Amino acid sequence: MLQEQEAHAAEMERTFIAIKPDGVQRGLIAEIISRFERKGFKLVAIKLVVPSKEFAQKHYHDLKERPFFNGLCEFLSSGPVLAMVWEGEGVIKYGRKLIGATDPQKSEPGTIRGDLAVVVGRNIIHGSDGPETAKDEINLWFKPQELVTYTSNAEKWVYGDN
């Protein structure tokens, strides 16, 4: 039993998910959280913040050479962003699947962007694209003490215990 729990813990991942100002203003917070929650992922940190433009530039530093970088950073800092950390097996990759393709015109129906957004510049949600960026983004947006470690009652039903 202990070994199984340890193996299970070793497979746990955390990812950074943010509902951008358009998703917050459009009243999509509950809809989006509920998709991650119903899947079986666990919320371990959450806060509503208005990032500064400098902070947005740090968050999107990988894209600083792209033509849309300035507008993107202005937009991200234009209003409240709901910053979250979600935990679960495979949550980084599967979180991206739940979110859908960057351009909502190409996102599949059933995904968050496919169902709820129309254009790439207003695609309502951000999700880390890999283990390294997940770690960096969690550290950028949250202090260690803002991450809550707890056992969810649902865990044994989501993952099984034998």
Ligand code: UDP
């Ligand atoms: N973006 C944009 N125009 C583009 C490509 C991207 O406005 O042609 C924005 C879009 O909001 C996207 C963000 O830049 O979500 C970050 O781009 P990235 O390629 O990292 O996409 P994501 O990881 O968000 O799917």
Ligand code: MG
């Ligand atoms: Mg990205």
